[in-house]
Amino acid sequence: MTLTTRIIRRVSAFLFVVLTLWSVLFYLVMMDEITDEVDDAIDLYAENVITRYLAGKELPDTDNGTNNSYHIHQVTEEYARSHPHFSYTDETLYIADKHEAEPARVMKTIFRNATGEWMELTVITPTIEKKDLMESIAYWILGLYLAVVLTIIVVNAWVIRRSMRPLYRLLGWLDRYNINEQTEPIDNPTTVTEFQTLNEAIQRFSQRNRELFEQQKRFIGDASHELQTPIAICQNRLEMLCDADLTEEQMGEVFKTLQTLEHMSELNRSLLLLSKIDNRQYLDTIPVDMASLISQTQSEYRRMAIERKVKVTIGEDARPVWTMNPTLAKVLVHNLYRNALVHNLTEGDGELHIYIGTREISFTNTGSPVALDREHIFDRFYKEGGREGSSGLGLAIVKAICDTSGLVVGYDFVEGRHRFGVSVL
């Protein structure tokens, strides 16, 4: 939802409530005013009638059809004492001439004539129809509401868009901002203080961000360098030792140490790769032919598959071409392939089936009869059964690659087989 839409919606909702309340109030005040006027008129009329009556003058017609009508009749003293001497009521009267019921204001007043008899005068005057008034008010208020909202929309669209122009320019700049590349400085001239502050703040933060990112990259590179060199030294010293004549036992110890060193170096390299992926240092993408990448990987791992007695089959449904970084694509396929071979059955009869579809590639392999922990399988340093020599980073790297390449990786355990599927989002 854009800012303009949000503002228009809120203002419309607010106005709706306010105008509704206002129209109710307006109606009540209006009715009160009208009733007051009518009552005043009746009073005057009644006074006139009573004056004439008491003076014995000729009275007006008792009923002239549509206008005021009245009648005077005698009442008992008890009636006079138990009723108020002035009362106004709203009633609906049937008017014979018009054959319909009409709202009317009825006034009753009690007085005594010259002979001291109690008389009651009833004056009836037709009044306006409340329902009509209400409808009319609602109708006009609705019209006002629509007119106001329409005005607001037009004004908003124009004013907001115009005043917010620096904001949208800034958003556009942020959109183009890439921490890996040098982005042009913010060119967003504005006289509004808030936007000036925002410009400066964003410029400052992006600069700081990039500096931190650079520092981090450098730190990772340096850390790797600093670790690889001592590892190289240890390894080379031990290798020189191997060239001398050692006893078998000594040689065995040296070899085990060398193996550990190699594992350490591999771990270091994997961590470096993982950080690089997480830092989005592999951004250039090209169309990658996944099927040919898989068959290439297959030939590279053919020996290993034979050695491990794993039968590899490929079901090719399509020739998918995915747009991604070529290095990452290669690492992705390699890691999944290797994972499927390494964690396969150790006694032979292992199978690996690779399915290639347009939007999905999956590796289904035999292996441990128990399903893996779906929650943690892609975590760093997660090791199923603590297999020695496994870095616990292979699948974490797969996950990191998928996260940065618009792919999803999933794990299923179906019919005793482990299935790793990578699909396009």
Place this chain on the structure above:
Amino acid sequence: MKILLVEDEPALQEVVRASLEKERYVVEVADTCISAMRKVNAYAYDCILLDIMLPDGSGLQLLEHLKKLQKQESVIIISAKDSLDDKVAGLELGADDYLPKPFHLAELHARIRSVIRRGQRGGDLNISIGNLTIDPDKHRVSVGGQVLDLGRKEYDILLYFVNRRGHLVKKEVLAEAVWGDDMDQADNYDFIYAQLKNLRRKLASAGAEVEIKTVYGFGYKLVK
């Protein structure tokens, strides 16, 4: 053969130097870019081993310097920065090879031999050890002048050992080098035994003065 080792880490410097001297190379050492530049200005080397990350700058500067001087030295970059960019940049600037740290000393020696041989234009390109001669261009092996008929893998293994003569070669490393990356995870090495057995038999029956010895259960070593 004179080698310039440009490396700032003293311990690595020392161990590489010791190993090279054992191979009877004359080794000179520089630990900064500047001192390396001074050395290449003044002397000629058969091979330069170059670390990229140096205290006073990148080793790539030295490569540019060499290019400017139009020197023909073979350069092998030794770098812990196992990144493709550095590798490409180094090779574009005229480096002959790129060896990521950590490396095997045997591998380093083999690479040095290989770049030096490539650098000797028009010279004798054959590799000789005892009465065994290998012509790498023609993939031909002869013992005492008599051509030895070897299978492709057998030839690869022999060449690999000859380039690493006197050094212990681990089974895993041999497998990886001869068959590709996937072999280091292999559970057994039957196929290596088979190929090696054939190779040894052929070498022995031809009366070669070299022998591939098994070093306990760990690996092999070519000795004269």
